[in-house]
Amino acid sequence: MRELELLIPTLFGLEGLCAEELRRLGLPEVKAENGRVGCKARPEDIARVNLNLRTGERVLLVVGRYHAADFEALFEGAKALPWEDYIPREGAFPVKGHSLNSQLHAVPAIQAVLKKALAARLGSKYGMDTLPESGALYQVQFSIMHDEVTLMLDTSGAGLHKRGYRAVGVVAPLRETLAAAMVLLSRYRGRDPFCDPFCGSGTIAIEAALIAKNRAPGLNRAFSAQRWRWLDSGLWLQAADEAMDKEFHGDYDIWGGDIDPKAVAIARDNVVKADVEDVVRFEVADATKFHREAPVGRVVTNPPYGERILEKREAEELYRAFGKAVRALPEGWKVSVLSSHTEFERTFGRTAEKKRKLYNGMLKCDLFQYGINRRRN
Structure with missing residues (x-):
């Protein structure tokens, strides 16, 4: 061999x-x-x-x-x-x-x-x-x-972050590979409710659905090496069959919300292209009023940073209001927020239990991870 x-x-x-x-x-x-x-x-x-x-x-x-x-x-x-x-x-x-x-x-x-x-x-x-x-x-x-x-x-051709489902994006889109990493770092495995209150074009929620279903992210696209003469073309069919055999089929509660109706419309279009519309729902919703009654769940989200979409002061006000909403969640919830804002923890209202340095394109960010703790809040 x-x-x-x-x-x-x-x-x-x-x-x-x-x-x-x-x-x-x-x-x-x-x-x-x-x-x-x-x-x-x-x-x-x-x-x-x-x-x-x-x-x-x-x-x-x-x-x-x-x-x-x-x-x-x-x-x-x-x-x-x-x-x-x-x-x-x-x-x-x-x-x-x-x-x-x-x-x-x-x-x-x-x-x-x-x-x-x-x-x-x-x-x-x-x-x-x-x-x-x-x-x-x-x-x-x-x-x-x-x-x-x-x-x-x-061997790939177009970058692997181009899964094939995001034909249209929104301002400052999140790369699919980074969205998938955020979901994996949150330890989401499909059992609990999953929410992204700043869903934009729906990338994080769609990647969460692919992870929950254990669906290979490259099934709906082509790769350069598929046309290479020395590489047996049957290997691609074999790999696809193997991947599909490992898929899970269950009921999942995956939700995305955004205050912009245009973003929600794009997210709904993208989720159909990703073929996971049966397990993800998107709604027009205000993240500062986010609330859930379920005893456990995951929030994984990428709010506007300030540098790219909102002015810095507007971003801080948004973080403050969102932080207040999150602290009212039941204690079984875990929250992961990606931000490049140097004062995120102060404006969010709480120091993160874990921080992980990541890059969104060339922009240095941190993934701030929290558990809901009434006494600490």
């Missing part, structure tokens, strides 16, 4: 969650680093990981690693790798990537040298001076850190 190596980039703060997902999928030698997670894999795992991963951004197949402090070493190292094992004669192989703390730092020049090296290797193997690049996409990615070069092929 051919052994492969995969690298999965993540949003900062999600490396541990992604590593745990890979271990649950049975991947060996899982190792979390800053901003990415690596593991060993078999060819069939390319399909399994792309379909099932909730918190990773894409799945990269490592072709080779080497040291390069100058362009000659960069060229020769890339040319020495067995690209013909992956890229056929007509395959398209654009190059992109990044370089950090290295002698080679001009990304356009690095791209040009690597493209030339791959063209030389493939042209020699296929007996062609000019390759047509008219076939399937084999996106080459490079990472150069401290002069150590890693060359990879992107």
Whole structure:
């Protein structure tokens, strides 16, 4: 069986969650680093990981690693790798990537040298001076850190956060991978009521539904590697069948509310695209009047921050009113709130029991987690 190596980039703060997902999928030698997670894999795992991963951004197949402090070493190292094992004669192989703390730092020049090296290797193997690049996409990615070069092929295509259900969003949308991470960090597993009082386009509630049903988030989209000749197309059907066999079928209480009727209309459209409209309901509702009688439940939400949608003072007033509403919930409730506001805890009215640093795009945030405790409140 051919052994492969995969690298999965993540949003900062999600490396541990992604590593745990890979271990649950049975991947060996899982190792979390800053901003990415690596593991060993078999060819069939390319399909399994792309379909099932909730918190990773894409799945990269490592072709080779080497040291390069100058362009000659960069060229020769890339040319020495067995690209013909992956890229056929007509395959398209654009190059992109990044370089950090290295002698080679001009990304356009690095791209040009690597493209030339791959063209030389493939042209020699296929007996062609000019390759047509008219076939399937084999996106080459490079990472150069401290002069150590890693060359990879992107198996995913569009980022894994693009599940296929959010055709239309709202202002400042939350990335699906981050929404899924927030739900996982809340320890929600589908048993208790789940609420998002600032639902926007519905991403958190939809990700909660996918988690509750144990539905693979990539079932409704396509991936670049599905068109790769060396990867058996039957592996994708096999992975999809395996994922669907593991789905749960039960009754779930998942709710999202937003004060903006347009946002609620978009959320209702998105939940149909995600095929979880049977377990999620969205309503026009004011988060400052949020209340539930159920003895236990989860609130996971992403209110406006101040920098992006509301003015800072308006955001603080909203946090204060929402904090007051939350403190009236029964003691069995757990509350998780994502915010970049430096004074969130003060305005919310209570210090968080747990804080986790996360990133919403390039915006540094904290996930503030609370239990409802009458004496502490």
